[in-house]
Amino acid sequence: MSFTKIFAGLFLAAIILPASAEEAFKVCADPLNPPYSTKNKDGFENKIAELFAKELGQKIEYTWFxxxxxxxxNTLTASVSDLAVDSDEFKCDIVMGVPAGYDLxxxxxPxxxxxxxxxxxxGRGWDDIKDASQLTQLPLQRQESLKIAMFDRGPGTAWLQKNGLLDQGISYQSMSGDSENNTAMQIEKDLKAKKIDMVxxxxPMAAYVTAQSPKNSYVMIPMKSTPAIKFDFAMAMGVRNGDKTRKVVLDKLIxxxxxxIKEIIxxxxxxxxxITKEVVRDDD
Structure with a gap:
């Protein structure tokens, strides 16, 4: 066993006893957000929450929203009772996936x-595409036949705009409010229906889409970050501002x-x- 693992184990042992005094590992989660979380608890964030709760000897409680x-x-900073304005008891304590340094x-x-x-x-005439940059170099007639999903925000839309491909984009909302489909589910259905050919x-959402079809139905081509457009992001867990004790517990578990965690994901x-060194905002 490496020194790093022994060191991490000692830290973990030091935090489990005080953390276990709490009754539950209270998670704020979306009930229909594969592959992250679902009410069936089969998302990867559900699995990591289960792992952490087990390590701490706690049961999991979900606040679904x-x-x-x-x-x-409506979740992390919401009091258990709407009348308890000054209550220090909240509906839930942990959001399992937020961008590192998230300001809320x-x-x-990470x-x-x-x-x-x-x-x-x-199999739709785009099998020769091995890099996104090729889309910008296609003959005009072929470019005009593109059916590529475009969201109301995000680096993908910024990339399409920068490369003069907005007119080929088919618009989607990042947060549709649809009670039956999250974004990944809708994209998966529309790809199968051939409303779009690429996105x-x-x-994580791309992985979900590919998992719903036979193997080799899709190709995933990583986008390359540039000084102008960033495509890669580190993800962390979020707790309430000021909740440093819980952050320390989670940091050491991570x-x-x-x-x-890597195996689950x-x-x-x-x-x-x-994961390289990331700038993570600390609490004031």
Whole structure:
């Protein structure tokens, strides 16, 4: 066993006893957001929450709320009772996936890093595309036949705009409010229906789409970050601003269980990048 693992284990042992005094590992999550979380608890964030709760000797409690504007306000920072304005008891304590340094929460150290990919359906005349830059070099007639999904925000749309391909984009909303489909589910259905042939999509969502079809139905081409457009992002867990004790517990679990976390995420075929040193905002 390496010194690093022994060191992480000692830290973990030091935090489990005080943390276990709490009754539950209270997670704020979307009930219909594969591959992250679902009410069936089969998303990778559900699995990592289960791992952490087990390590701490706690049971999991979920507060379910759709991942849209107001998510943090209605979950992580919402009091158990609407009447208890000054209550220090909240509906839930942990958001399992937020960007490292997210300004609405205090964030842990990153626990995975992924990238946007160009996801292309095979067998539709685009099998020669091996790099996104090729789309910008196509003859005009072929460019005009592109059916590529475009979101109301995000680096994919910025890339299409920068490369003069906005007119070929088919618009989607990042947060549709649809109670039956999250973004990945809708994209998957429309790719199968041939409404679109390709999309620049966040790695975990692209992995979900590919998992719903026979193997080799799609190709995932990682997008390359530039000084102008960033495609790769580190993801962390979020707790309430000021909740430093919980952040420390989670930080040490992330270090101690790094291999198991990676194994869980990799089992969903999510494209992973090495986690480099990230700037994570600390609480004032």
């Amino acid at each position: 759709a991942q849209r504007l107001g998510f943090i306000r 929460t205090l964030t842990t150290v 626990y995975y890093k992924s990238t946007y990919v160009l996801l292309v359906a095979k 620049i999509l966040w790695g 270090v101690a269980k790094a291999d198991k 990799a089992s969903y075929n999510i494209p992973l990048l090495p």
